[in-house]
Amino acid sequence: MKAIYITSSRRHLENHTINRLTALSFSIGILAGAATFFAVGPLSGYFFIWAATIPWAAYFALGANEAAFKGTITCSIFGVVMAWITAFLLINVPSDALLGFPLMAALTVTIAVIVMCLAASIPQLSAIPASVFGYSMTFAYLLQTPDKMTEDVCLASHSAIRSW
Secondary structure (H helix, E strand, O other): OHHHHHHHHHHHHHHHHHHHHHHHHHHHHHHHHHHHHHHHOOOOOOOOHHHHHHHHHHHHHOOOOHHHHHHHHHHHHHHHHHHHHHHHHHHOOOOOOOOOHHHHHHHHHHHHHHHHHHHHHOHHHOOHHHHHHHHHHHHHHHHHOOOOOOHHHHHHHHHHHHHO
16 A cells, blocks of 8 residues: 555656646746747847847756846856956957967966856855856857957947946
8 A cells, every 4th residue: 555655646746747847848938939039030139049048047057046046147247247357358468479379368268267266255156157157158249249359349348337
């Protein structure tokens, strides 16, 4: 009799999991469809679907709760700021740098990422995956979009932030 009870209990849990998975799948699918509509429709060129789906993934990877929501937002923004600082430093590395541009770029990124990860000792910046995603998304945008990784763009961003 006890074995039947356990089997019955497991079956109940499996059905509960399937229902939760189904609900989650539909909600993510609907949000992905809406994001696609905006990315290829009325906000084309302004709304990048990867910039929405990567933070969604971070939110779910971090636990899909209130702490994950706060961590995803805070740390993604922190990652963007760290990438902006790194981009500004990279733009100012001379092409004839003593160690060569590729090595100087690698060292600059290495130091920035170490600092970004060490900042996780501050509780509000402890979601390292979200920080890395924000950092990576920023460089994806800067490197894929012509004329964005320039000193003028970085300085304009700095001016906009300061005046805000």
